[in-house]
Each structure stands twice: as C-alpha cells, then as structure tokens.
Amino acid sequence: MKSDVVIIGSGAAGLMCALQAGLRGRSVALLDHAKKLAEKIRISGGGYCNFTNINTRPENFISENPHFCRSALARFTPNDFIALLNKHNIGFHEKTLGQLFCDEGSNAIISMLRHECDAAGVQRFMNCEVEEIADTGKKSRFLLTTSRGEFEATSLVIATGGLSIPKTGATPYGYHVAEQFGIPITRLKPGLVPLTFPPEEWKPYADLTGISFPAIVTAGKQSFRENLLVTHRGLSGPAILQASSYWQPGSFLHINLLPDCDILALLDEHKTSKKLLSNYLTQWFPKSFSEVWCMQSKHFENKPLNQYNDKQRKAIAGQLHDWQVVPSGTMGYSKAEVTCGGIDTHALSSKTMECKDAPGLYFIGEVVDVTGQLGGYNFQWAWASGFAAGQAV
Numbered sequence: 001m002k003s004d005v006v007i008i009g010s011g012a013a014g015l016m017c018a019l020q021a022g023l024r025g026r027s028v029a030l031l032d033h034a035k036k037l038a039e040k041i042r043i044s045g046g047g048y049c050n051f052t053n054i055n056t057r058p059e060n061f062i063s064e065n066p067h068f069c070r071s072a073l074a075r076f077t078p079n080d081f082i083a084l085l086n087k088h089n090i091g092f093h094e095k096t097l098g099q100l101f102c103d104e105g106s107n108a109i110i111s112m113l114r115h116e117c118d119a120a121g122v123q124r125f126m127n128c129e130v131e132e133i134a135d136t137g138k139k140s141r142f143l144l145t146t147s148r149g150e151f152e153a154t155s156l157v158i159a160t161g162g163l164s165i166p167k168t169g170a171t172p173y174g175y176h177v178a179e180q181f182g183i184p185i186t187r188l189k190p191g192l193v194p195l196t197f198p199p200e201e202w203k204p205y206a207d208l209t210g211i212s213f214p215a216i217v218t219a220g221k222q223s224f225r226e227n228l229l230v231t232h233r234g235l236s237g238p239a240i241l242q243a244s245s246y247w248q249p250g251s252f253l254h255i256n257l258l259p260d261c262d263i264l265a266l267l268d269e270h271k272t273s274k275k276l277l278s279n280y281l282t283q284w285f286p287k288s289f290s291e292v293w294c295m296q297s298k299h300f301e302n303k304p305l306n307q308y309n310d311k312q313r314k315a316i317a318g319q320l321h322d323w324q325v326v327p328s329g330t331m332g333y334s335k336a337e338v339t340c341g342g343i344d345t346h347a348l349s350s351k352t353m354e355c356k357d358a359p360g361l362y363f364i365g366e367v368v369d370v371t372g373q374l375g376g377y378n379f380q381w382a383w384a385s386g387f388a389a390g391q392a393v
Contacts, residue, residue: 002140003027003123005393006153008130009174010037012382013365014159015113020390022120029151030117031128031144034169037114040161042106043168044379049106051085052078052383053376055098061381062245062371064186068345069370069381072353076387078380088112097226099375133177141360155360155393157353159386162339162366164190170333174343174367181358184344186369190336191245194236195253195327204292206232211289216256219243225259230289234327242374244330245340255323257293258284264317271313273305280305281320293323338378342369352392353385362389 005021007014010032018030036042041049053060056078058070078100085092090112091103102108117124129147133156136143140152160174175185196202208230215228217239229237235253243253261284270280277300281290294302299315308316330336343363347356353368355361364385372378 001029001123001149002152003029004153005029005155005157006031006142006144006151007157007159008032008177009157009159009161009365009367010034010124010126011040011159011161011365012038012113012379013161013386014157015117016383016386017157017159017362017364017390017393018122019113019116019120020387021393022117022122024391026393028120028122029153030122030124031130031146031148031151032124032126032169033129033171033173035127037124037126038110039168040165040170041110041113041379043165044106045101047106048101048103049109050095050099050101050376050379051092051109052081052100052380053098054078054094054100056377056380060373060377062191062340062373063345063369064341065345065369068348068350069384071350072384072388073380075391076384080387081380081383084112084116085109088115097375130173133180135181155362157362157364157389157393158367159363159365160367162342163188163333164336164339164366166334174363178343178363181355181361183347183355183358183361183363186341186344188339188341190330190333190338191340191371192241192337192374193244193333193335194231194234194331195240195244195247196234196329196331197325198328199233202234204296205230208286208288208292211286212237213257213285213289214259215239216259217243218254218256219247219251222246228255233331235325238374241337245338245371245373247327249329250326252324252326255325257320257323263320264314267305267308267313267317268310270305271308276302276304277308277316278302337374338371339366340371342367342371345369351388353389354392362393364389 004026005028132145134143142156144151158174209232211230216225224242226238278290278294353362365382
C-alpha cells in the first residue's frame, strides 16, 4: 500500500496526527500492533479521561530542552481540544487544579477521534506488527514490512508511546526506530510513579496502607501541594506522583506534613498540656499514623507536651514541617503513568517534530523527551505534538 503518511501508534498523539494530516488531503495509514484502539486513553482518569488541563503552560513539562515544547503548545491549546469536544456535543467537567474530565467516559473521546479520522479518510490497520523499516532513498522514502503486508510512504511518524503501563501494549519500539536512524535518546525513567522504601525501614508504616492527608512534597527545586497516600511499600498519592518525576535516586524527599499551620507556635501555646504528642497530632492525622511517626523519630520520644523543652519542641516542629526521607526506588513502569526522557528534542524541529538529520521521519507524544506533570498535561502534549506533525507531514 502506498500513502503519503504512515503513522505507527494509534494512541492520543497518533490519532491527532492522523486526522490533521487527513484533513489536509494527505493519504494516511495508521498502524498499531494492538487489537484495540487507544487503550491508554480508555483507562485514563479512572475511565473518564483527564484529557487536558486549562492551566497548561511550558513550565508544566520536564525535558532536557525545556523550551522545545513551547511552539507546539502555543499552536494547539486546551481550548482547541475543547472545541473538538463541543463539535461532537461531548460534555466535560473540571476537577481540581484545572483538570478536565469527560462526562461520558473515555470511550466518548476515543469514538470522537475515530470518527474524525474516518471522516478525514484515514485508513487504520490494527493488530499490525511492523517487522522492518527500510529507507529506500526514493520519493516514497520509507518501506515498511508488516504482518499486514508492505507499506510505502513519504513521511513516517512514530507515535508509539513510552514504557509506562505495559498492560496497555507499551513497548520500546519507538526507541529502536530512533536507534536505527541514529537519533539520540535521553535517559529513560518511570515518571508519575509511587515511591518505595526498604521493607525493614518501612515495616512500621506498612500496616497504615490507605491513610491519606494533604502535604507539600519537595523533590529538587519542585514542590507540590496535594494529597499524600501511605502504601504497603512506600508513598503514593498525587503529591508523591508529581515529585517522583523530579526525584533523583539517593536524594531526599522533603515533606511538609502540616502545610496549613505553624506547629511550633501551637506547641509553644500548649506547652503545659499533659496530652501525648501523638494524641495531640490526631487533629491532623489518623491516630495510627501519629503514633508510628512519633515512634520512628530519632530525635525525640513520644511524651506529654509538658515534658518537652524549647529545643525539643523546635526539633519536633522542624520534622513535621520538613520530614526528610530517602526512597529506595520506584514501583517501576508497571505503575508509572508516564516515561520520563525519550527522543532527544535537540534532534527534532520544535515546529514540525521532524528529525533534523532524517527528513521525513517524525516523533510525537510520549516517546519524545517531553513529560508533563500530573493532571492532563501529558494528553495536551500528545494533542499538540500530534497536531504539529499533522500540519507538516
């Protein structure tokens, strides 16, 4: 089959690129090894697809080349995707921090994108394994040998995603294509992922699984104020997931357990109280967490408030406002929502996503070294980068 464009990967970025190229009159073949379309969209947002964030700006993304995402994000905004939803009469609602979710569930988004691709003349080939890509050097530059036959195209777009959530069909295929064409790849790691601690060290907290409360979590220079969740292996919840993308192995996490009060002032105010410290803290935390946290402290015992001197109260307040812990690692790609790192953006055009040293070859979406924070930003990058390539192929 000959076409103007072959796109490998029928997720968010691939579908957006396909429909945009099709609307420009390009003949498009969309290939995917999976049997189902856009499985990662389907499971996202608890089945309601957190499809964008109205607060999207370049600062919400991580990359070794932090300015790369600006061009694409400026040319396809959250409002542009909202307009597409409105065209199909698909309702949506805002949750916290600008996150937008689909009222009718993720399948409504998938159906919309499928309909748009069909209307634009895109031909989809699911359950299609790409076995080989050859650079012919001719006008129809790329020759793909697949389980569904051979495909020729002038432009080839890689939209195969990252390594996160392998149960959705994630593979390292996109990185292999980059290696074949000599395109550099930055260091890969799981992002938006729960963090773990050594089992013996974490044992006292393991029985507290499910406890959650608001906190400010800091990794490096980035701080996030959202809920923290205790798990049997470590810490999770939105604040931890956000920080995980910035956390470097061996470094401290700084956790402000009481972001809404000056605990030193309160401890000073109640310094004559006979109430145990752990009991006093139950106005902010479940009793079980308060007891374990106090028991694990190396700097003070769990005593009545009237038995602490000024220095000890200051130490307690210091730990509550800056609980320093060193995770042993992450829960890995199986629990990660995204892959940090990817195709080195210095090798791509920020306007078109085309490889500077391999004309006709494009990379979009999660496979690229642009990773969004939690809350719909990664979908917005998928739409924006897909749109950029779709306008160029």
